Structures are given as C-alpha cells and as structure tokens.
Amino acid sequence: MIKNIFFLIVAVLIALPAFADENTGTIRGEVKIFRERRFADVVLYLEDVPGAFKPPANNLRIDQKNLIFIPHVLPVLVGTTVEFANSDTVLHNVFSPSKPKKFNLGTYGKDTIKQQTFDKAGKVALLCNVHTEMSAFIIVLSNPYFSKTGNDGRFTINNIPPGQYSLKTWHEEKRPYQEKVTVKAGETTEIKIQLR
Helix, strand or coil: CHHHHHHHHHHHHHHHHHHHHHHCEEEEEEEEECCCCCCCCCEEEEECCCCCCCCCCCCEEEEEECCEEECCEEEEECCEEEEEECCCCCCEEEEECCCCCCEEEEEECCCCEEEEEECCCEEEEEEECCCCCCEEEEEEECCCCEEECCCCCEEEEEEECCEEEEEEEECCCCCCCEEEEEECCCCEEEEEEEEC
C-alpha cells in the first residue's frame, strides 16, 4: 500500500512539469548588436503581464573581483534582495545615485557581504567611489518574464501565460527595441532582433 502511494506521488510529480508546459508558452531567440562581436548583457523582458509576483526566496549576488562587478548586468524582479560581496583584497564602496534605488553601502573589505532590496522597477547604476572605473547595472522588472543574453546573443523566456505582450530590450549603449509578441500554450515563439 505504502509502495503504491509512493509510486503515485512520483508519477504526479513527473507529470506536473509537462502539464505546466502545455498551459504556458516560451519565447526563444537571438539578439545581434550592430558592429559588435559580443552580444551579451542584453535584457529582454515582457510588459503587460497581469498578476502579482513574489520575489525569489534566495538572494541574488553581485561579486567584486579584480576590480570588476560580476555580473556586469543583473536583471531582477521587484522585491529581490541582492548581496554585494567583496572578493578583492582591496576596499570597495558600492553605491547608486539612480532614482529607483539610491543607496550607499559604505566602504568594506575582503570577504564581507552587504545587501540591498530593490523595491521599485527601473535601471539602477552601480558604482564604487574607491575605483571610479567600476560600473554595473541592476535592471529591476515588474514580472519574472525576462532573460539576459550570453555572448552568443541567445535568450529564452519560459513558462509565459498565453497572451499578447510587448517584448522590450535594455542594453547599456544601444537603443531599446520593442515588438508585440503572441504567446500560445505549448508553443515556442522564435524572435530575431538586431540592436543599433
């Protein structure tokens, strides 16, 4: 009896992802950047997605190593807490003058972690007042349907409720791009974008 219940539970757990996939859609594609060899750090996100979304239970992290913020671009959902680690042997000071989240974590040394919660959508520029060459960005978004490209420009946004949405891009230097996309349950919508 217990063995049968165990197998029933396992069967239900295995079936759940397939059920979810049948009721949601995917946007997958590729971004090219005019006159660039790397296509990384383009944030793609959907607007007009109804609902309330809980931030992740686990904090995300930006490290500081070899006088570089890693990653350089971090997209997050509103309400997400980000940890700022210092893996360098020198002091750093993380601050932002950006309107969505002005903050200053003060100066701190190696193996110290400080954190900040991002509770308003928008672009948050990160700087270090000890090392003026350092910079990074946190892109705070109102729903979890977003992705960031790697060097090859590929991206995937999964588990999207069926509907019509505005797909938008953010890049540190290029003009934003926008297009209407229709997401159908159980289907993948392919997108190709060139940023200039």
